[in-house]
Amino acid sequence: xxxxxxxxTKETQRLxxxxxxxxxxxxxxxxxxxxxxxINGPKDSPFEGGVFKLELFxxxxxxxxxxxxxxxxxxxxxxxxxIGRICLDILKDKWSPALQVRTVLLSIQALLSAPNxxxxxxxxxxxxxxxxxxxxxxxxxxxxxxYAMSGGQ
Amino acid sequence: xxxEDSRSSEDETSEDEDINDYYNNNEDDFIDNSDxxxxxxxxxxxxxxxxxxxxxxxKRMQELEYYDYQCLTGTEVEEKLAKDTETxxxxxxxxxxxxxxxxLANKWKIxxxxxxxxxxxxxxxxxxxxxxxIAVLPSHFKHRTEHKKLSxxxxxxxGVCFDVFPVSDxxxxxxxxxxxxxxxxxxxxxxxxxxxxxxxxxMENDCSVLCPIDFVEQFLKGDSARLYRDHLFxxxxxxxxxxxxxxxxxxxxxLFAETPKPRRVTCKRCKMSCCFECGNEYHVPTDCxxxxxxxxxxxxxxxxxxxxxxxxxxxxxxxxxxxxxxxCNHIQCSKCKHNFCWMCLGDWKAHGxxxxxxxxxxxxxxxxxSSQQTQAREALKKYLFYFHRWENHSQxxxxxxxxxxxxxxxxxxxxxxxxxxxxxxxxxxxxxxxLAKCRNTLHYTYPLAYxxxxxxxxxxFEYQQAQLEVEIEGLAWKLEHAGEYQRGEVENQMDVCEKRxxxxxxxxxxx
Numbered sequence: 186x187x188x189x190x191x192x193x194t195k196e197t198q199r200l201x202x203x204x205x206x207x208x209x210x211x212x213x214x215x216x217x218x219x220x221x222x223x224i225n226g227p228k229d230s231p232f233e234g235g236v237f238k239l240e241l242f243x244x245x246x247x248x249x250x251x252x253x254x255x256x257x258x259x260x261x262x263x264x265x266x267x268i269g270r271i272c273l274d275i276l277k278d279k280w281s282p283a284l285q286v287r288t289v290l291l292s293i294q295a296l297l298s299a300p301n302x303x304x305x306x307x308x309x310x311x312x313x314x315x316x317x318x319x320x321x322x323x324x325x326x327x328x329x330x331x332y333a334m335s336g337g338q
Numbered sequence: 339x340x341x342e343d344s345r346s347s348e349d350e351t352s353e354d355e356d357i358n359d360y361y362n363n364n365e366d367d368f369i370d371n372s373d374x375x376x377x378x379x380x381x382x383x384x385x386x387x388x389x390x391x392x393x394x395x396x397k398r399m400q401e402l403e404y405y406d407y408q409c410l411t412g413t414e415v416e417e418k419l420a421k422d423t424e425t426x427x428x429x430x431x432x433x434x435x436x437x438x439x440x441x442l443a444n445k446w447k448i449x450x451x452x453x454x455x456x457x458x459x460x461x462x463x464x465x466x467x468x469x470x471x472i473a474v475l476p477s478h479f480k481h482r483t484e485h486k487k488l489s490x491x492x493x494x495x496x497g498v499c500f501d502v503f504p505v506s507d508x509x510x511x512x513x514x515x516x517x518x519x520x521x522x523x524x525x526x527x528x529x530x531x532x533x534x535x536x537x538x539x540x541m542e543n544d545c546s547v548l549c550p551i552d553f554v555e556q557f558l559k560g561d562s563a564r565l566y567r568d569h570l571f572x573x574x575x576x577x578x579x580x581x582x583x584x585x586x587x588x589x590x591x592x593l594f595a596e597t598p599k600p601r602r603v604t605c606k607r608c609k610m611s612c613c614f615e616c617g618n619e620y621h622v623p624t625d626c627x628x629x630x631x632x633x634x635x636x637x638x639x640x641x642x643x644x645x646x647x648x649x650x651x652x653x654x655x656x657x658x659x660x661x662x663x664x665x666c667n668h669i670q671c672s673k674c675k676h677n678f679c680w681m682c683l684g685d686w687k688a689h690g691x692x693x694x695x696x697x698x699x700x701x702x703x704x705x706x707x708s709s710q711q712t713q714a715r716e717a718l719k720k721y722l723f724y725f726h727r728w729e730n731h732s733q734x735x736x737x738x739x740x741x742x743x744x745x746x747x748x749x750x751x752x753x754x755x756x757x758x759x760x761x762x763x764x765x766x767x768x769x770x771x772x773l774a775k776c777r778n779t780l781h782y783t784y785p786l787a788y789x790x791x792x793x794x795x796x797x798x799f800e801y802q803q804a805q806l807e808v809e810i811e812g813l814a815w816k817l818e819h820a821g822e823y824q825r826g827e828v829e830n831q832m833d834v835c836e837k838r839x840x841x842x843x844x845x846x847x848x849x
Contacts, residue, residue, distance in 0.1 A: 195500050248498055249528035278536065281543040282498045282525055283515075288543070
């Protein structure tokens, strides 16, 4: 596609040729700045066994501005809200042009392993997480089963 | 307004010579710096000898709330900032652009920086790391050797655009994170456009080093360079503990005070006032923290509270709060199933045929119930009590703010009818000014009273508040009915008002 910075081309090539374990990112046929992403729920987390779909978009200013990432699969997580927006510092004020799509997706995967209810986006979920972690984890597992397994949306 | 006093006090021989001189000097500064048109009708020149009658009280009042501050232009502030930067550069033995980073990170508190430096030799390094001048303490600096190796290579890959460049085309900050010039330009340009509130960081992930001005400016041209300078100036002023932008819309004046305190500062250009410390409207005797709490509470609660008091009633049996959602006045409480009349809150059984009886006024039986609802109501009642008074005075302030014009036209009328000369009526303008000032103080006693604990302190405060309230309303009345009162009567009232305000303020200003 015309005008696509070399950096994006290189990143895309590398994502396809050396994929990260448990993560896939494929550019859309019609828009090479738009990626269809899946992240497998990390082992030993309530999201284990689930396959979460995300969308990732590289804005015009990328890499000076952070990519825009959103979960398309419903997920019960204190840092991810109802419409899939993610509360992650590197997507906001801690973004650095030296970070890449790969590092962003790895960070999101890490966020699934280690939810941070002290910096919540979904307040109700974070409250439950803090008050009764066992119950919250149980709900997260149920949601994973319901929405992130065997093609559930 | 203040120029007038100083002029009149020059004529006066008073025992407070020193203080007078002090004020005069200061006020003169004020005039010198000023490029503002003053008093369209030139009242400054003509009013001078009027004020002598209240001079003494006025002086005392000034002493009490006197605050030394300046109204500076952008250039004047730039000069001060440059001087601060020089001093800090010498102090830390670094370049001025780096010193600027240290100042920005430390609210421009040179004395605090100096004290810290004297604490221990490591403090200098820590300070530089915290301010984004260097990445790690010099003692942990390992990059140096790496960098040497790097410079031996002929080509370097930029970690942002992934292209390969000759060493001459890449550059870095003190952290030695190398990136190509084009990426630096884009990064700096983008960050400046975004407002650069946290400065412009190095592009490397997790690197806390910031770009100093000389580094930034090699990459910027034209509009971006101007925007950068503007942002830098804005951030410098907002972080500077001695500076505050004038609260006036689009007013470029910077208010500057040697010792920041919660005092009234007035912009000489646009005449807007605020509290120097917090930037809210001047709020003595309430402190900055309390007024902030109060304003937040008002913004949060007042609408809700108004709605609740306007649209709901308590069930007469169980005291739960009920909102009426239909036209029928026969209400059945959904909680306790009590049937009652919305109009008179009496039992519905008594209604039947004699419905209209409830339009007759009857004393409400006093209810003593300590249920939660009653407590909530009580809390609301307490808040509303203070809020309504607060609102009331704020409305009076608004109405009286255009009183000056009204008084001026009254004076002209009187002069046209040959009732005394211009000078004879100037006390009315003074009375208007004083009224505004005293009412403002009274206005701001209410948040304080709301948060005050009980005890004798509060009792005394409320007593003083009530006294002030009486006198202020007295003054307002006499001013509105100026024709019916002698000058002496009005002046006495002014005198009393000023003294009461002073008494009330004395304790708070002292803190």
